[in-house]
Amino acid sequence: MxxxxxxxxxxxxxxxxxxxxxxxxxxxxxxxxxxxxxxxxxxxxxxxxxxxxxxxxxxxxxxxxxxxxxxxxxxxxxxxxxxxxxxxxxxxxxxxxxxxxxxxxxxxxxxxxxxxxxxxxxxxxxxxxxxxxxxxxxxxDLNIRAFRDEVGDAIGVKNLVDVRSPDEYAGRLLAPAHLPQEQAQRAGHIPTAANIPWSKAANDDGTFRADDELKTLYADAGVDFGKDTIAYCRIGERSAHTWFVLHEILGQQNVKNYDGSWTEWGSLVGVPVALGDEPGKA
Amino acid sequence: MCGATKGGLDLKGVDVDKEAVIQGQVLRGDEPVGGAYVRLLDSTGEFTAEVPTSATGHFRFFAAPGSWTLRTLAPKADPVDRQVVAQYGAVAEVAVTV
Structure with missing residues (x-):
């Protein structure tokens, strides 16, 4: 693509x-x-x-x-x-x-x-x-859809990309700021996930940034293009936007969208959760 | 939008004590601008949310306490940035002129 x-x-x-x-x-x-x-x-x-x-x-x-x-x-x-x-x-x-x-x-x-x-x-x-x-x-085609067990196995192994806003990633907010605060049971992010908000891939007018800017954006945030990638957000719509950038615009193989996203992960019993602005350890 | 009151959006049903509300109206001269886009940027300039304005030019965000920037995009106008501080239990009202 x-x-x-x-x-x-x-x-x-x-x-x-x-x-x-x-x-x-x-x-x-x-x-x-x-x-x-x-x-x-x-x-x-x-x-x-x-x-x-x-x-x-x-x-x-x-x-x-x-x-x-x-x-x-x-x-x-x-x-x-x-x-x-x-x-x-x-x-x-x-x-x-x-x-x-x-x-x-x-x-x-x-x-x-x-x-x-x-x-x-x-x-x-x-x-x-x-x-x-x-x-x-x-x-x-399940090559482009990730489920929770695969996400758990990807911690510290694959690229995990959390595309929500920094406040949602850190656990200071549970949902985008234009919606009343509700959703997952717990706030935070999946350990080792990099926070690359979907919005960094788009210009103010909603068009996508240029290919070289996009490559630099993900590489600088620690995405290793030699590895498989799973993107997630809150309910899977913003991460579909990032999946589109990585898989369709940049032509990266092995990119999946985890549509369960934070509303699933943040409500699961016993799974690891990281708080704060750092990715956290596996 | 029907029922919109002058001076701001109706807050019926919103528990203001638990929300840090930022809301307002986009105007061109005295005329409200519907279909403009208001972006909420955090203190580092990072995008947090965006809403289109209503037919009466109104917008609303449920933010967190702190300093924010509202960036407004409207047809045939340059983007306009406005600084705003939000806190729980208060409604920050912002009028934006493009």
Missing amino acids: SRESALVSADWVEEHKNDAGVVLIEVDEDVSAYDAGHIAGAIKLDWKDDLQDAVRRDFVNQEQFSALLSDRGVKNDDTVVLYGGNNNWFAAYAYWYFKLYGHGDVRLLDGGRKRWELDSRELTDEVVKREATEYAAKEP
């Missing part, structure tokens, strides 16, 4: 949004954002109602994902272009899903909704309904 194959610009979207075989999809944390205005032709996926299982803590399975995309009118050979608010957090999360379920051509709009709005580009509240398809998701 590379920047060219994984990212598209706002100009590209303006030019190609009406092309047959191009499907724009908005995914937001604030699920009402789409209804107030979206890029013409874009459909919406709700990261919670559409992408999470309604009962268990897990995301939708292969059959559910197939049914969802069939219902929304997405074909297996479509070029799917994802974008959203919060600097593309949830769009990157959805991108990771599409990759997990083997979609061939999926892209992220660089800068997402924010860059689009700051450019004063057009948004519409026109309702979009695509004709149903027969989408067939592939077996989930």
Whole structure:
């Protein structure tokens, strides 16, 4: 993967949004954002109602994902272009899903909704309904998803990258500062994890930094590109953003997103937790 | 946003004693700016959170006690930085003009 194959610009979207075989999809944390205005032709996926299982803590399975995309009118050979608010957090999360379920051509709009709005580009509240398809998701690719036992085994062995804010990493906050304080039972981070906030990979306008800046960012923070990497955050959406940077833009192999993230690790009984600004010992 | 009161967002349902609230409004002249982006940066300048403003230009953060910078990005305007101090039991109100 590379920047060219994984990212598209706002100009590209303006030019190609009406092309047959191009499907724009908005995914937001604030699920009402789409209804107030979206890029013409874009459909919406709700990261919670559409992408999470309604009962268990897990995301939708292969059959559910197939049914969802069939219902929304997405074909297996479509070029799917994802974008959203919060600097593309949830769009990157959805991108990771599409990759997990083997979609061939999926892209992220660089800068997402924010860059689009700051450019004063057009948004519409026109309702979009695509004709149903027969989408067939592939077996989930677990080479890009990490589970808790693997994370525990990675302490002091693999690169662990905690992409939350410094205050969350150190244990001074349990959740991003725009949300009321709740979530995991305990604060802190997984021992030996480096704190490289997702935001360092993005410019103020939400676009991704240049490749050489990104490489320097992770290398300087102690990421050994010769080793496997697991990224995590609070619920896996910001770490999907970092997974996108490492795996899709920089083309690093063996990068996984731990979507259980801190809400799981910080609630597990008996696991090691480090407090403070230092990574801590294995 | 319907129901927004002049002078700040409604704090109904928020236990102010347990939160260090930073909130305010983004204005261009006397006009509120909806759809601007307000970023909350910590004392080292590191990004902590970001929210878009409401139709009435309002924003709110639940921060921790301490010194913060609000960086506001709005269409057709240069970014504006404002310093603010948050503490439990108080609501820091900030008006940002772009």
